């Protein structure tokens with residue numbers, strides 16, 4: 001090459017100028033100029049995205065312009081300056097154009113065809129020889145690329161504030177679109193320390209300074225949807241309603257391994273959520289084992305709770321065989337149909353609601369929580385007898401059996417509660433009757449309105 005270093009650097013700066021144009025357009029910042037007799041006769045910057053053209057590399061565009069300037073497809077006596085080591089296509093194009101020399105800045109270790117991955121210019125058998133000069137203003141050329149990709153990563157991160165952990169799975173939003181009686185969009189949060197980056201779905205409706213906040217906690221295999229008929233009544237009373245989906249259920253992320261699930265972990269997440277949202281004057285609405293987890297949270301944070309309404313919550317760690325079998329089937333059978341199992345409990349079934357129950361578990365591998373649940377049930381803390389008695393005496397406790405007599409009868413269920421908390425024997429007002437229709441009584445049955453009246457501060 002006949003030019004000295006300062007001449008090469010001068011033209012590389014022109015190529016860098018082109019590269020910045022590419023970056024401004026959101027293209028990978030690569031720029032090129034073609035020089036003949038000390039004059040720039042062609043310029044180009046990367047634009048495959050905007051041109052929708054896989055061949056629209058900076059070098060190709062600069063070669064085309066140079067050929068037009070010269071009125072000749074041969075570019076004898078020309079030097080091409082490019083900020084990044086050319087790919088095979090561009091190197092080939094330069095050979096076809098009979099470019100004298102190529103000068104590049106930064107090496108491209110993944111696709112570079114001028115020495116890095118392969119060396120298209122190094123074959124003596126190819127009849128035209130193009131000389132190669134490497135590393136001119138390499139630091140500046142590399143910095144421009146690094147800056148561009150860093151910015152793009154930050155933008156991507158800003159668009160996706162809750163990245164999916166590699167140990168977790170996520171259901172598509174579309175699977176939960178348009179469910180009947182469920183217009184509520186969750187707020188997503190992954191900032192609670194116990195979540196370790198998992199995305200948690202939390203429906204949070206109503207005013208922050210409400211007289212009461214209803215914390216609705218589902219059990220397995222349900223999710224917040226089970227409370228759909230309650231929300232309108234509670235919100236109509238001016239109250240706040242907070243409905244999280246526990247990890248592994250509903251719209252929250254699901255750990256791939258059942259070992260991730262434990263009762264203390266779920267409890268920690270619930271407690272951290274209560275503190276993060278600064279929830280006070282809480283009434284726990286617990287369905288199934290969600291009631292047990294909620295009671296453990298109330299025991300840990302008693303000053304934040306005003307009472308509880310527990311529906312189909314089994315109070316003992318030993319359970320009747322039918323109940324145990326029900327959860328073991330859910331755990332063991334990968335094809336266990338959640339919707340028809342829920343319909344049995346519910347006493348009703350409807351196709352749209354079946355979609356809601358099956359949606360969280362529709363994908364293969366999305367059942368770690370179901371698998372973990374029988375073990376998790378043995379880890380639940382005993383119900384806090386003193387707290388329950390205190391609530392019962394203040395008319396702040398409702399205990400309600402399952403809608404149907406499945407998998408345990410109402411009599412079995414009540415006997416279990418009296419075994420767990422004998423003091424409740426004297427509290428006749430805590431026992432609620434259930435009407436068929438939904439795991440949690442429907443609005444039209446007055447469940448929500450009656451609760452508002454009973455628990456009113």
Ligand SMILES: [Zn+2]
Nearest residue numbers: 057086087090
């Ligand atoms: Zn190329």
